[in-house]
Amino acid sequence: MKRDSNSPAERSRKAKAAKLARWKAAHPSVSRGLLYRMDPTVELGAGMGRMTDLDRALWNMTHQWWLMSSRPLRRVKKSDLDAVVAQARTDIPWLAELPAQACKAVAKRYWQTWERCWSGVGGAPNFHSRLKDRPSFDIPQARDLNITRVSKKFATVQVPKVGKVTIRYHRPIPVGARVTGARVTNDHGRWTLALRVELPKPELRSPVExxxxxxxxxxxxxxxxxxxxxxxxxxxxLTPGEKRHLRYLERQSARERHARWDRSDGRGKGRIGANERKTYDAIASVQAKAxxxxxxxxxxxxxxxxxxxxxxxxxxxxxxxxxxxxxxxxxxxxxxxxxxxxxxxxxxxxxxxxxxxxxxxxxxxxxxxxxxxxxxxxxxxxxxxxxxxxxxxxxxxxxxxxxxxxxxxxxxxxxxxxxxxxxxxxxxxxxxxxxxxxxxxxxxxxxxxxxxxxxxxxxxxxxxxxxxxxxxxxxxxxxxxx
Ligand SMILES: [Zn+2]
Incomplete structure (x- = not known):
């Protein structure tokens, strides 16, 4: 559909965009991420884990839909994608657990990945794996976060549909910063809150000359x-002790892996058991620390x-x-x-x-x-x-x-x-x-x-x-x- 450039709606849209551009020119800013370590209780950790599962499921469904509908000509538009993701949320009951805003964020992120790919910056999107990718989900609306300082070192943040989670408030949000959203990531057992902020363009720390x-x-x-x-x-x-521990874990995982192959008696490689999985998790956690x-x-x-x-x-x-x-x-x-x-x-x-x-x-x-x-x-x-x-x-x-x-x-x-x-x-x-x-x-x-x-x-x-x-x-x- 071609936009009518003289319709009132279009004129108002253009005026708004121009106003925003003027404001941005008058208030130069930079986008930055501020990272905070989260200390969730076991229940809250499980709740956030559920959110990451839903985020990944929606991403994978979106990607599956894309592969089925747009392979030959890549005719899909951003609006089509948004509509499909919104429809999926109404059609699939368990997907409704993920907040609507977080669903929109998945569609946005998916589209951005394609745009980066088309402009030659990054690779094409792919399916996310529970084990190979870092689980994460978005909290796109800053006003949902409600960051409250509770002591010198700690603050709480409201994670929608999960609850109030404690964060280590090791540095204050800078004066004049505008929080525009957040992303919660599980880095091999360690939860991190990444706040997206718009900061006023910083002053030079010393003259360039x-x-x-x-x-x-x-x-x-x-x-x-x-x-x-x-x-x-x-x-x-890694410290010498941590290196020693890593070597021990690697030997242990090799033993468990070979035992599994032996048990399967030439019929495939067998299913990874809980103990072997635990060893791999421990290895990943040491490597994540490094x-x-x-x-x-x-x-x-x-x-x-x-x-x-x-x-x-x-x-x-x-x-x-x-x-x-x-x-x-x-x-x-x-x-x-x-x-x-x-x-x-x-x-x-x-x-x-x-x-x-x-x-x-x-x-x-x-x-x-x-x-x-x-x-x-x-x-x-x-x-x-x-x-x-x-x-x-x-x-x-x-x-x-x-x-x-x-x-x-x-x-x-x-x-x-x-x-x-x-x-x-x-x-x-x-x-x-x-x-x-x-x-x-x-x-x-x-x-x-x-x-x-x-x-x-x-x-x-x-x-x-x-x-x-x-x-x-x-x-x-x-x-x-x-
Ligand atoms: Zn010389």
Whole structure:
């Protein structure tokens, strides 16, 4: 149906939209999520679990309907989707337990997933699994929440159709923030309330001009090395005791799994029992703890970068390619499979993509910017003279320039960070650069004796990001399965 652009309804709609746009222009704001840990009682936890089940069921039904009705031509409109979801809620009695607003939110989220997919940002929506996806549900209307502080550390939040749930109020909602909704998530047994808020556009924390420009190399030995000599390190995400416990659980699950296969006596793999399931849950809960610590480090590090620098240059790593399995095919089996899979684990474990995303928005808030440059050879080239002599990268930690006139010797990650910064400067990506920064950092860095994490010269470190092997492979002189 074509809209009549002169009808009174249409004119009023346009006027409202224009008014909203004017208000938004006068009150610049940013959307943020505030996370609070929830402490539900057993009954309330079960009630929220029920809500997540309903949310997932509705999502899966919506997806099933989509697959049946819109495969060939993708003619379905947002309004069709809304109507179908609303109809489902009236037709299926048990679905009515999910509040109408939460149902609408499912349709909205489903449509948004498609829109992201069509614009090339994300993947197509898929069925949600009870075990593989984090269970969650929406509370779209902020006025339902009724957040009430009950003590210094705790507050309560009204979860529709479930009840009043205690949350740990570890930080107040900022002054001037407008809560627009919330999402409740169960992260392997830990309930989290994510408040969606609109904050007034934050003030710059310091003038942009007073902050230097920096390049960062993301490495395995040093997670983040800066071209000014700074390093961002973090401890292992799990303590030795937790690692021991995880290993114990993994062995236990393997035992239970093999026992199940033996019991089934060659007829399929059998049904996972309650005890085996418990072991898997315990493993997931330890891993979820590690993930939360990693995210915390990402938030703290990106905050420091955004506060300390005006422009941060990163290498544009294509993590997907880097972490491709080395196993190859049956015809052309890969070499060094175990080492590569170990490296894959290390790369994915760092979550570099997340760090970049977080730094990006914090930088933007603070008047700065994040720039990425192509990565090849930044870790093999001498940043002083530009020499690319093969073998000058002695190991993961050390680079000794192969050019006899230059002979620069120093930390390979620092060298790569300088190269990354200079690549952005020569590419015109960094508008202002005080020329002193790089030189100053270099002289400071060379004075320090770095004996830690540095194997004897001439020995090969087991993990290499851009070793000579990769380079030869790039030039087609040696076949290494990528
Ligand atoms: Zn050199």
């Amino acid at each position: 007073s902050r230097p420009v920096v390049g960062f190399d993301r490495g395995v030995v040093i997670p983040l090395a800066g071209s000014d000599g700074t390093e961002f390190n973090h401890p292992d995400w 993930a939360r610590r990693r995210k915390d480090w990402h938030h703290q590090t990106s905050r420091k970068i955004a506060d300390g620098y005006s422009v941060a240059v990163f290498e544009a790593l294509r993590i997907k390619n880097m972490t491709k399995s080395a196993a190859g095919s049956v015809k052309a089996p890969g070499t060094n499979v175990a080492a590569k899979s170990g490296l894959n684990r290390v790369i994915l474990n760092e979550g570099w993509g997340t760090l970049l995303d977080l730094t990006r928005y914090k930088m933007a808030d603070n008047g700065g910017a994040v720039v990425t440059v192509p990565a090849p050879f930044t870790s093999l080239t001498c940043h002083t003279c530009g020499s690319t002599t093969p073998g000058q990268r002695k190991n993961q930690a050390l680079l000794v320039c192969g050019d006899t006139d230059c002979g620069w010797t120093g930390n390979a990650d620092f060298n790569a960070a300088c190269n990354i910064l200079m690549r952005a400067v020569s590419g015109g990506l960094v508008p202002t650069l005080s020329a002193g920064i790089v030189d100053d950092a270099r002289s400071r860095y060379e004075l320090e004796e770095r004996t830690d994490a540095m194997p004897p010269v001439g020995t090969e470190a087991p993990l290499k990001l851009d070793g000579p092997g990769k380079r030869e492979n790039r030039l087609g002189q040696r076949t290494v399965a990528a």
